[in-house]
Amino acid sequence: MSIDVKNISYTYMAKTPFECQALDQVSVTINKGEFVAIIGHTGSGKSTLAEHLNGLLHPTTGAVYVDGIDVNGKGADAKKARHQVGMVFQYPEHQLFAETVYEDIAFGPRNSGKDPDTVDAAVRSAMEFVNLDFATFAQRSPFALSGGQMRRVAIAGVVAMEPDYLIMDEPSAGLDPRSRNMIFAQLMTIFKKRKMAVILITHSMEEAALYADRLLVMSGGKLCIDGKTSDVFINDEKTLEKLAVDVPESFKLAEELQQQGLPLKGAILTEAQLVKAIAKAKGWSGC
């Protein structure tokens, strides 16, 4: 079970003076059960690639298959395949549309033919997932919410569909640290329980290091690096620099400490790994 991207290219506003090639012969396979982060400088094509995965954009050349079905095909199978891929957009206000938060979140489950009780249960559980109090928010207009609350409604609407593949385009933008940590903690729980695939687009190298097993690095519409997260940060640091992509702060700090003579061992990409390595090097116990 996988999303297979076969050699896709995409040009916005083709044959106009504003023509812009946003994807250039991208091929990649993302399997169910993987947590993948897509990183890359601004304008590198991350969102454009994401919008191809559920058939929202049609490739200029190439094709995208979900569980073997062409998402741009016609018919019930292609529609079902597109529904397997849930997407939280970079700008959540782009995906909210209903008069109330309840109706917005209920739309997906209702549209896929679920009975009213199941829809109601899905809405309540999705609101709990994103920590939006039902009594306070269910009947409010999604457009009268703060940016962070809107984002949480958008995430709830997608989670309520129980997709096999979940794409989140910069989900933490506009969220305070507490909401961000809570949403990622919940996400990891459903990711493990449902064995879905999560595709996280982020500018935060900390988030990428903490959650993703695999990194896809985009630049100029091309997929430049595809590898295990720790391998990419550790072995491709120079290439990342050329592509204007940062590495996690803990990794940089560990390098500095090593240069100062502290013998830190192992792959250090996260704060927890850094603290553990320093404690070990210093012979501190209890960490």
Ligand SMILES: Nc1ncnc2c1ncn2[C@@H]1O[C@H](COP(=O)(O)OP(=O)(O)OP(=O)(O)O)[C@@H](O)[C@H]1O
């Ligand atoms: N609707 C559009 N019309 C025309 N060009 C677009 C459109 N959307 C994106 N582009 C262009 O396509 C290229 C890729 O954009 P894309 O939004 O996919 O990048 P991104 O990696 O998601 O960037 P960011 O990190 O800023 O979100 C950029 O050059 C951008 O200017």
Ligand SMILES: [Mg+2]
């Ligand atoms: Mg983007």
